[in-house]
Amino acid sequence: MDKNTYWYYFLNLGKMYYAGGTDTNYQGERHTTFEFVNGNSFAYPFSDRDIAQQFADECGGNLVTVKGTFDEFVAQGKRWGKYIEEVRKK
Known part of the structure; x- marks a missing residue:
């Protein structure tokens, strides 16, 4: 298991x-549509801060x-991934 510090963004x-x-x-x-969730459990994790900021x-x-x-x-x-897969099936 990797114990190094890793930064990601919601x-x-x-x-x-x-x-x-x-x-x-x-x-x-x-047209662009955005999906939002109530908590961060199923939020998209951005690895790149600049893209997340955009x-x-x-x-x-x-x-x-x-x-x-x-x-x-x-x-x-x-x-x-599991969450968004279910959303897109609907």
């Missing part, structure tokens, strides 16, 4: 956390910095 908007987004093209116009700027949210291990980051990504 996008927070009030009491909600970013869980993903999709781009669609409807009647010739590009999303935060676009959504009007803040970054939450998490200090953990790489294994914790991977576990978060797996939880998020």
Whole structure:
């Protein structure tokens, strides 16, 4: 197990956390939808601070910095992946 410090980021908007987004093209116009969840358990873990900040700027949210291990980051990504897979099935 990797015990080294690893930084990753969540996008927070009030009491909600970013869980993903999709781009669609409807009647010739590009639309972006964002999915948010109540807690960070299923939030998307950003590994790149600059990209996370771009999303935060676009959504009007803040970054939450998490200090953990790489294994914790991977576990978060797996939880998020299972969640978003279920959302997209609907």
